Amino acid sequence: MQTKKTDTSKSEKAAAMAGKTWTILKSETTAFVIGLLCVIFGVYLLLAFSSFFFTGGNDQSILSHPNPSELLETGNRIQNYAGARGAQLAQFLINDCFGFSAYCIIIFLVVAGMKLMKAYEFRIRYWFLGCATVMVWLSVTLGFAFGGLLENSYIYPGGLHGYNVSLWIRSQIGAPGLILVLLATAILFGVALTRQTMGVVRKALHPQKGNNAAMAEEVTPQPEPTYRKPVVDEPEVTAAEDESEKKEKKESFWKSWTHRKPKQKKEEEETPQEEPEKAAEPVKEEPEKVIVKEEPAPERVIDLPIDTEEEDEKKHPFEVKPALEEDFDKEEEEPAFEVSNDTKEEDQAYRGDVSQPYNPRLDLEFYRFPTLDLLNTYQNDDPDIDMEEQNANKNRIIKVLRSFGIEISSIKASVGPTITLYEITPAEGVRISKIRNLEDDIALSLSALGIRIIAPIPGKGTIGIEVPNANPHIVPMSSILTSKKFQETTFDLPVALGKTITNEVFMVDLAKAPHMLVAGATGQGKSVGLNAIVTSLLYKKHPSELKFVIIDPKKVEFAIYAPIERHFLAKLPDGEDAIITDVTKVVQTLNSLCVEMDNRYKLLQNAGCRNIKEYNAKFINRQLNPENGHRFLPYIVIIIDEFGDLIMTAGKEVELPICRIAQLARAVGIHAIIATQRPTTNIITGTIKANFPARVAFRVASMMDSRTILDRPGAQQLIGKGDMLYLQGNDPVRVQCAFVDTPEVERIAEFIGKQQGYPTAFMLPEYVDENAEPSSAADVDMNRLDPLFEEAARLVIYHQQGSTSLIQRKFSIGYNRAGRIMDQLEKAGIVGPANGSKARDVLCLDENDLQMRMSSLKD
Numbered sequence: 001m002q003t004k005k006t007d008t009s010k011s012e013k014a015a016a017m018a019g020k021t022w023t024i025l026k027s028e029t030t031a032f033v034i035g036l037l038c039v040i041f042g043v044y045l046l047l048a049f050s051s052f053f054f055t056g057g058n059d060q061s062i063l064s065h066p067n068p069s070e071l072l073e074t075g076n077r078i079q080n081y082a083g084a085r086g087a088q089l090a091q092f093l094i095n096d097c098f099g100f101s102a103y104c105i106i107i108f109l110v111v112a113g114m115k116l117m118k119a120y121e122f123r124i125r126y127w128f129l130g131c132a133t134v135m136v137w138l139s140v141t142l143g144f145a146f147g148g149l150l151e152n153s154y155i156y157p158g159g160l161h162g163y164n165v166s167l168w169i170r171s172q173i174g175a176p177g178l179i180l181v182l183l184a185t186a187i188l189f190g191v192a193l194t195r196q197t198m199g200v201v202r203k204a205l206h207p208q209k210g211n212n213a214a215m216a217e218e219v220t221p222q223p224e225p226t227y228r229k230p231v232v233d234e235p236e237v238t239a240a241e242d243e244s245e246k247k248e249k250k251e252s253f254w255k256s257w258t259h260r261k262p263k264q265k266k267e268e269e270e271t272p273q274e275e276p277e278k279a280a281e282p283v284k285e286e287p288e289k290v291i292v293k294e295e296p297a298p299e300r301v302i303d304l305p306i307d308t309e310e311e312d313e314k315k316h317p318f319e320v321k322p323a324l325e326e327d328f329d330k331e332e333e334e335p336a337f338e339v340s341n342d343t344k345e346e347d348q349a350y351r352g353d354v355s356q357p358y359n360p361r362l363d364l365e366f367y368r369f370p371t372l373d374l375l376n377t378y379q380n381d382d383p384d385i386d387m388e389e390q391n392a393n394k395n396r397i398i399k400v401l402r403s404f405g406i407e408i409s410s411i412k413a414s415v416g417p418t419i420t421l422y423e424i425t426p427a428e429g430v431r432i433s434k435i436r437n438l439e440d441d442i443a444l445s446l447s448a449l450g451i452r453i454i455a456p457i458p459g460k461g462t463i464g465i466e467v468p469n470a471n472p473h474i475v476p477m478s479s480i481l482t483s484k485k486f487q488e489t490t491f492d493l494p495v496a497l498g499k500t501i502t503n504e505v506f507m508v509d510l511a512k513a514p515h516m517l518v519a520g521a522t523g524q525g526k527s528v529g530l531n532a533i534v535t536s537l538l539y540k541k542h543p544s545e546l547k548f549v550i551i552d553p554k555k556v557e558f559a560i561y562a563p564i565e566r567h568f569l570a571k572l573p574d575g576e577d578a579i580i581t582d583v584t585k586v587v588q589t590l591n592s593l594c595v596e597m598d599n600r601y602k603l604l605q606n607a608g609c610r611n612i613k614e615y616n617a618k619f620i621n622r623q624l625n626p627e628n629g630h631r632f633l634p635y636i637v638i639i640i641d642e643f644g645d646l647i648m649t650a651g652k653e654v655e656l657p658i659c660r661i662a663q664l665a666r667a668v669g670i671h672a673i674i675a676t677q678r679p680t681t682n683i684i685t686g687t688i689k690a691n692f693p694a695r696v697a698f699r700v701a702s703m704m705d706s707r708t709i710l711d712r713p714g715a716q717q718l719i720g721k722g723d724m725l726y727l728q729g730n731d732p733v734r735v736q737c738a739f740v741d742t743p744e745v746e747r748i749a750e751f752i753g754k755q756q757g758y759p760t761a762f763m764l765p766e767y768v769d770e771n772a773e774p775s776s777a778a779d780v781d782m783n784r785l786d787p788l789f790e791e792a793a794r795l796v797i798y799h800q801q802g803s804t805s806l807i808q809r810k811f812s813i814g815y816n817r818a819g820r821i822m823d824q825l826e827k828a829g830i831v832g833p834a835n836g837s838k839a840r841d842v843l844c845l846d847e848n849d850l851q852m853r854m855s856s857l858k859d
């Protein structure tokens, strides 16, 4: 009896405790805290997932042979931004479970968290069902779509779940059956989401019926989301409708919008509306982020057999390869520049002859692009692979690695023009970090010049060893320019640099780069590289679309481009040579380019355009009035060779305008390429580096130089003769620069130079140096009279007014030049000395008087 009593009191106590706990759990504070944790966890997962796409390759190798104690260590080499746990979660949820659709988990966590925190009202059941359905469906779809296509990637777009489920369904009902199942489930889900889906399906099956059905549905007063809000004074209300009916109708309408109230629960279940739709949206977009490389690179890849080891390389069913262009097309951040959208009134109103768009090429309409036969062709363009050499290298690599206790499971060689990349998959249990630590020893043991170890190859769990070929082959410029990739490029400023290690043509869009830094010790291929850049642009651009400003302190390298002055070169109004070799002229030219940049910005602002492309498109469509100063803007590419010499002699005077241009000029189509032999930090300063995101490194003398140019070692190990590393973004790409010889460039320049050109080179605006000493009539050089001198003299005599601004206006020249002409007029005795703010006196009376003075000047 006593025991029974004790038992009862115990169970009562337990019940009371449970009730208390339940109350606490149900309390608002607890819900808020749990909600907050859900949101925070969601954000953490987002970080882990997103980082996984960049760091997963590296982390996978560590996670696939887990050593729990190592993971707990601080130096665990995990690169995921969310740490080791984040990497594990991402690896598990993305690869081992649902692929990209694992993002649905994040969406649901955030939604649930928001709901618990009472920040937003969500119908959590629908979100759960919606997210779960989309996640499973998308995972299977991606598993099916990418299962066979992508191999050897570390990302499984549909996850193992998607892949296995799709495989199983396929085995049961075949691929067409699986497609039908996926289609049917998508439609069913759509119908559950909104009844409008039915209309869409009907319309797809029978367009006419679909319309009718939709119309019929519209007249039926149902609480559909598409139902239009009834207007109070709607005339259709018939007399037969009594007040209660009206009320019911209004209520049913509002129920469809305010479906969160409990009394509308039933209706909600019938018509799950826009919220689950929102849930589906982000995940539906996922596959678009995956870029499947349709045309594999023309790799010359050999799988080299390993005698002693069994190939146990796991064949990954998926591969997510970023297309090459994608890497280099990345939009750089726009410089801070504000352009208001308020197009000037006169421009808005302006509509030229719209039927006939402006053709910038019309001035030189018979211009012929350089032909490919101007370039040299070489016999051994695509040479055979020397299997003996390949096998010898393979055996050496295996032997060296084995001597360090590293076993490998497979080795693959990609034979490039000058380098072969051996891609090694380490045997199970070998950590990549171990190989990385032994990098120097391995390089020493392989002891060939130019060995570079990439551990791991970015995006893969493998290690790369680059070994120079015994018989390197040059990459002729002709082979690049004739390639389909170059011929069909849509880049604005296509720069063909050469071929990658996998024999793929390597191209960059300079318009997006947007400025390039080239470095390399003397004789390593810098000048050839610059010529390759110029040549590829010359083969693609019309003289009206592109101008070069060439700065060549060495005075010899670029003289070969002199013949194209009236087609492609830009210079200062009073500049004699278009190829600038004099340091003072360099400073003036760079400042003048800054003026051009400012002028262009003003034009863009007046036109309400954000960049040169939009602006030129508007101009071509005759939406911009040339009378308001608008003109077609060619791209300007500034090439500066021996930048180091310039900085040494002119210092800040050169650095400041360069930095200004680099910071701002991208949007207005001005791009700079600077080259130096000495990539030291006093030449390539922090500001320069920050503003030149694209870097080209030929072989440099030391590791320090490599660090200065690429922020990492590597360029000191290149083999020279055009072997280079191109960096834009994260990882450098090894490229064999295309070879274009001086006679080839000469032939191209001559071909262009012989054709009809513009009357002069492209005139850059005049730059007025505010700090320069005003010239006095005493030091005016009368032996170098301005070409406009005589005409200006006639003008002032005709107007009897010695005004600089008059000359400036009438001849559309800068103040500086007009001032110089006025000084010459004064020295010739045609006008009197400066007269304060008033115009000068004109001392010459008429034309005859002028003729006499002119003939005495010429004597």
Ligand SMILES: Nc1ncnc2c1ncn2[C@@H]1O[C@H](COP(=O)(O)OP(=O)(O)OP(=O)(O)O)[C@@H](O)[C@H]1O
Residues within 6 Å of the ligand: 474, 475, 520, 521, 522, 523, 524, 525, 526, 527, 528, 529, 677, 721, 722, 723, 736, 737, 738, 739, 740
């Ligand atoms: N892409 C290439 N392919 C094959 N050989 C090349 C390549 N680039 C350069 N070379 C070889 O290297 C030599 C030197 O190249 P280049 O004149 O471009 O060097 P550089 O770096 O400009 O030297 P410097 O700074 O002294 O002018 C060339 O004459 C050529 O023989």
